[in-house]
Amino acid sequence: xxxxxxxxxxxxxxxxxxxxxxxxxxxxxxxxxxxxxxxxxxxxxxxxxxxxxxxxxxxxxxxxxxxxxxxxxxxxxxxxxxxxxxxxxxxxxxxxxxxxxxxxxxxxxxxxxxxxxxxxxxxxxxxxxxxxxxxxxxxxxxxxxxxxxxxxxxxxxxxxxxxxxxxxxxxxxxxxxxxxxxxxxxxxxxxxxxxxxxxxxxxxxxxxxxxxxxxxxxxxxxxxxxxxxxxxxxxxxxxxxxxxxxxxxxxxxxxxxxxxxxxxxxxxxxxxxxxxxxxxxxxxxxxxxxxxxxxxxxxxxxxxxxxxxxxxxxxxxxxxxxxxxxxxxxxxxxxxxxxxxxxxxxxxxxxxxxxxxxxxxxxxxxxxxxxxxxxxxxx
Numbered sequence: 001x002x003x004x005x006x007x008x009x010x011x012x013x014x015x016x017x018x019x020x021x022x023x024x025x026x027x028x029x030x031x032x033x034x035x036x037x038x039x040x041x042x043x044x045x046x047x048x049x050x051x052x053x054x055x056x057x058x059x060x061x062x063x064x065x066x067x068x069x070x071x072x073x074x075x076x077x078x079x080x081x082x083x084x085x086x087x088x089x090x091x092x093x094x095x096x097x098x099x100x101x102x103x104x105x106x107x108x109x110x111x112x113x114x115x116x117x118x119x120x121x122x123x124x125x126x127x128x129x130x131x132x133x134x135x136x137x138x139x140x141x142x143x144x145x146x147x148x149x150x151x152x153x154x155x156x157x158x159x160x161x162x163x164x165x166x167x168x169x170x171x172x173x174x175x176x177x178x179x180x181x182x183x184x185x186x187x188x189x190x191x192x193x194x195x196x197x198x199x200x201x202x203x204x205x206x207x208x209x210x211x212x213x214x215x216x217x218x219x220x221x222x223x224x225x226x227x228x229x230x231x232x233x234x235x236x237x238x239x240x241x242x243x244x245x246x247x248x249x250x251x252x253x254x255x256x257x258x259x260x261x262x263x264x265x266x267x268x269x270x271x272x273x274x275x276x277x278x279x280x281x282x283x284x285x286x287x288x289x290x291x292x293x294x295x296x297x298x299x300x301x302x303x304x305x306x307x308x309x310x311x312x313x314x315x316x317x318x319x320x321x322x323x324x325x326x327x328x329x330x331x332x333x334x335x336x337x338x339x340x341x342x343x344x345x346x347x348x349x350x351x352x353x354x355x356x357x358x359x360x361x362x363x364x365x366x367x368x369x370x371x372x373x374x375x376x377x378x379x
Contacts, residue, residue, distance in 0.1 A: 024319040025340055032335075037358035039335050046335040047363050049353045053235040054205050054310050055283040056357035060274045064267045073252070076263030084269050085240070087276055091211060092226050092242035098251050101264050103200050103229035103239030104130040109255030110227055110241045111167065111196065112137040120161030122153060122193070124168045126175065129343075131167055131198060140165070147172075150183045157191050164191060170199035170213030171206070174344050174352060176307030178202075181214055185222035196225040201311060204233030205287065210280050236272040238264050286357035290364065294355055297368040301375050312353040313339075316378065322349035325378050332370045 020026045032041040036056070039048040069076040081099055088097040100106040111134035115121055119140040123131060126147045135142045141161065145153040157164060166188055168179040181197070188195045199212045207215030210233065214220040225247060230238040241251060251258055291310050299305050303314055316322040322338035329336050329351070340349045359367075 024323055037356065037360060037363050041330075041335065044333075046330070046333050047359075047367055049334060049336040049355070049367065051354055051356050051358070052201075052232040053358070054233045054287055054354070054356050055210075055235060055280060056286070057235050057275050057278050057280065057283055060271060060278070062267050062271050064265075070262060071259065072263045073259060078263070078266035078269065080266045080269040080273070081263075084273050087273065088240055088242055091276070093220060094226065094242040095244045096248040097240050097242040098248045098258065099230075099264065099269070100239045100241070100255075100258055101261055103198075103227070103231060105257035105261070106227050106229075106239030106241050107131050107198060108134045108137070109257035110225065110247075110251050111135060111165075112256070113251050113254040114225075114247060115140040115163070115165055118161065119163040119165065120157075120159055121165045121167060122157055124148065124179070126172050127167060127169055128173055128198060128200075131169075135167070148177070148180045150180055150187065153184070154187055157187060157193060164193040165196055166193050167196045167198070170197050170202035171309050171311065173201055173311065174339060174350070175313055176309040176311030178213055178217065178309065181217045181219045181223075185219045189222070194224045195222065196227065197223050198227045200227075200229035200232055200239075201309070202233075203228040204280060205284070205310065210284060230272050234272060234275050236275050237268045238272065283357045287355065290357060290359050291355045293361075293364050294353070294359075294367065297364065298371060301368065301372045302379065303371070303375065310355040312355065314351040314353065316349050316351065317347055319347075319349045321378060322351065325351055325374060328374055328377065329370060332373070334367055334370050
């Protein structure tokens with residue numbers, strides 16, 4: 001008599017996982033310990049070219065008092081929040097700011113709170129997943145314009161709508177290029193559109209005193225709503241929105257990712273304050289020098305480098321080749337993760353290098369030595 005084998009109700013997931021693996025798109029977590037310019041994985045010390053801690057602000061001591069309370073609308077609204085939000089409002093020259101637990105949640109909550117059915121959202125095709133999801137949640141009509149293509153934007157913005165929103169990143173997270181904000185703000189002024197910038201990768205990194213990409217491009221006063229991160233250039237944790245008072249009031253009352261979640265622990269808020277008040281200018285100079293050295297070095301090897309920011313993509317193309325290149329780097333002491341679909345388009349797989357101020361001259365020289373050998377092997 002045959003033994004009856006019962007199938008688990010969740011076994012259908014295995015079929016999809018098999019397809020992901022066959023397409024060279026399967027992801028696995030790698031556990032490591034990051035310390036400055038290096039990361040240790042499986043007892044092997046590697047040069048870390050994946051970190052978003054761009055400024056590499058020296059570690060500040062954290063005093064952990066109360067770890068958690070509740071939602072900010074209940075009893076989690078520690079006094080430190082007001083202090084940081086005041087600093088961030090000044091940082092962005094806006095009336096008010098609101099801190100969210102993450103940058104993803106800031107995008108998710110703010111866009112869906114102010115855009116609604118009957119409105120039109122014009123979103124750059126390379127915008128972050130959090131922007132894409134928030135646009136869907138809003139109920140507004142979504143029109144995707146070609147990346148940084150102002151002719152396409154000008155054409156698509158002519159659609160009738162109650163309110164029009166142009167949403168773009170400041171520095172694009174996978175290509176490292178800057179948004180055409182000068183032209184975007186000109187189009188917005190002509191069409192009475194609202195300009196929203198997610199500047200997670202430009203904030204604290206570029207512009208006067210690290211005020212971000214719009215400041216760097218001299219259009220800061222023309223941005224209606226800023227969304228950003230405290231977890232990248234600043235090297236802390238959290239996300240925030242800066243705009244005029246009524247936008248912040250609406251977020252407090254309508255943003256589900258703000259209302260229905262626990263507040264950030266106050267010690268992390270205090271941590272952000274300390275890092276904002278640190279010598280960021282010195283770290284900015286270190287970062288920009290490192291970007292210049294690594295970019296020029298990669299170009300001299302033969303890599304096609306178009307980015308002028310701290311995000312330097314090396315386009316490989318095929319997902320399998322990107323995986324092989326990533327493994328080669330890992331074996332040779334470099335941690336630079338392959339980026340594949342759906343994060344980027346199919347056959348646009350890449351190694352995404354994140355430059356930080358942590359890197360020393362010796363780290364850059366060793367990285368270039370390994371990348372030179374990699375160029376001969378994979379290109």
